[in-house]
Amino acid sequence: MKHLHHVSLKDHCTFRIGGIAKDFFLPQNMEEMVDLIRQHRKQRRPFWILGGGANTLFPDEEITISIISTKEMNNYHHDGQTIYAESGMVLDTWVLNTIRQDLQGTECLSGIPGTLGGALFMNAGAYGQEISDHLVSVTVLTKDNEILKIPKNQCGFSYRMASHIQKTIILAGSWQLPKGDAVLLLAKRKEILTQRRKKQPLDYPSAGSVFKRPPGAYASQLIDQAGLKGTRIGGAQVSEKHAGFIINTGNATCQDVLELIELCRQTVREHFGHELELEQRLCPACPNT
Numbered sequence: 001m002k003h004l005h006h007v008s009l010k011d012h013c014t015f016r017i018g019g020i021a022k023d024f025f026l027p028q029n030m031e032e033m034v035d036l037i038r039q040h041r042k043q044r045r046p047f048w049i050l051g052g053g054a055n056t057l058f059p060d061e062e063i064t065i066s067i068i069s070t071k072e073m074n075n076y077h078h079d080g081q082t083i084y085a086e087s088g089m090v091l092d093t094w095v096l097n098t099i100r101q102d103l104q105g106t107e108c109l110s111g112i113p114g115t116l117g118g119a120l121f122m123n124a125g126a127y128g129q130e131i132s133d134h135l136v137s138v139t140v141l142t143k144d145n146e147i148l149k150i151p152k153n154q155c156g157f158s159y160r161m162a163s164h165i166q167k168t169i170i171l172a173g174s175w176q177l178p179k180g181d182a183v184l185l186l187a188k189r190k191e192i193l194t195q196r197r198k199k200q201p202l203d204y205p206s207a208g209s210v211f212k213r214p215p216g217a218y219a220s221q222l223i224d225q226a227g228l229k230g231t232r233i234g235g236a237q238v239s240e241k242h243a244g245f246i247i248n249t250g251n252a253t254c255q256d257v258l259e260l261i262e263l264c265r266q267t268v269r270e271h272f273g274h275e276l277e278l279e280q281r282l283c284p285a286c287p288n289t
């Protein structure tokens, strides 16, 4: 088990924001992960599970809760059309692996940053596909410290949500993917990556879309129509390219981002009556959490 001290969280999230974590653990496999969580729970020690940090905002101050990274728990294998992968595997690597095995159903997820665990926790998706589409089951550690294999239909997947596994630690998943043609799928992947580069502010650190899509509307459109595109607080800015993203222009703090989030929510509420729900996850050590 790797146990690091005084790790800069800026280096472990796509927002490039965050203070120093006193304790940063990198379990090397599922057994180490399970032991570590059980120990933390036994000692009533708080922890935060970190995948790729592509949807996470960390506080600026030193963090005393343990940060447990899944990154090195990333085994992958396939048996025909059945894929098994551990939660720390990088989502985009998983997509490429499946495509190269002539399997389809993942290609539209190309380019989404983060790990499989984070994607399952968030039910990540893009361009009509979601990580849960061809899922068979997830293996989790429950809040009662039991290892369970939960079939897809009991996970409670909906838009950017997996309600029944929110309180679990996701250890691995298995998928059954339809046969496809790698050449066509790679072409589709290329098209998706081009679209993402065209529409998203990928030149700046961010954590993707800040808010979920409200019913019957798009958060980015509401923010844009409320006149907030380009609005800055400190180093945080509502992206000019995609108003659904808050970008870090260089020296944004967690506080800057939280204030800008609040400004967007308040302005959109006043203009359109929509209540914007946060998609991004705030580490519990963040102010106001």
Ligand SMILES: Cc1cc2nc3c(=O)[nH]c(=O)nc-3n(C[C@H](O)[C@H](O)[C@H](O)COP(=O)(O)OP(=O)(O)OC[C@H]3O[C@@H](n4cnc5c(N)ncnc54)[C@H](O)[C@@H]3O)c2cc1C
Residues within 6 Å of the ligand: 014, 048, 049, 050, 051, 052, 053, 054, 055, 056, 070, 087, 088, 112, 113, 114, 115, 116, 117, 118, 119, 120, 121, 122, 123, 124, 125, 126, 168, 169, 170, 171, 200, 202, 206, 207, 208, 209, 281
């Ligand atoms: C440029 C950019 C573009 C993006 N585009 C998209 C997009 O098109 N579609 C989309 O859906 N998202 C998108 N996102 C958001 C992000 O990529 C996804 O939410 C991704 O699935 C997060 O994965 P992660 O591993 O980085 O999660 P993290 O940020 O590390 O964690 C997110 C949440 O999951 C929890 N978690 C992580 N791993 C586990 C685990 N193993 N067990 C239990 N809980 C866990 C964390 O505690 C946290 O609550 C984008 C982000 C960026 C920066």
